[in-house]
Amino acid sequence: MAKITYIEHNGTKHEIDVKPGLTVMEGARDNGVPGIDADCGGACACSTCHVYVAKEWVDRLPPKDSMEEDMLDFAYQPDPETSRLTCQIKVTPDLDGLVVQLPEKQI
Structure with a gap:
């Protein structure tokens, strides 16, 4: 299991053990x-699982592919450095301790 911390826009933290092989989105859902x-169920066809990855984790994640980059254009206030779609981040033991901040809203 990898412990992932999801921080709501209001500061509420959710520390969750997520099974390797799932996505960060599936762990939250x-x-x-x-x-x-997660309106599209993880098909990278929307931006409603958008988060901001803690800066210390940005370079530790696999890079965004072009489809994720395109979908992030539709996210609420995307940040070029820290925004990710959680449906595109597969959980591995190496992600133990990952911290993500949720935006004010999903669109």
């Missing part, structure tokens, strides 16, 4: 973390 809508 399966544990009722508010603010991860």
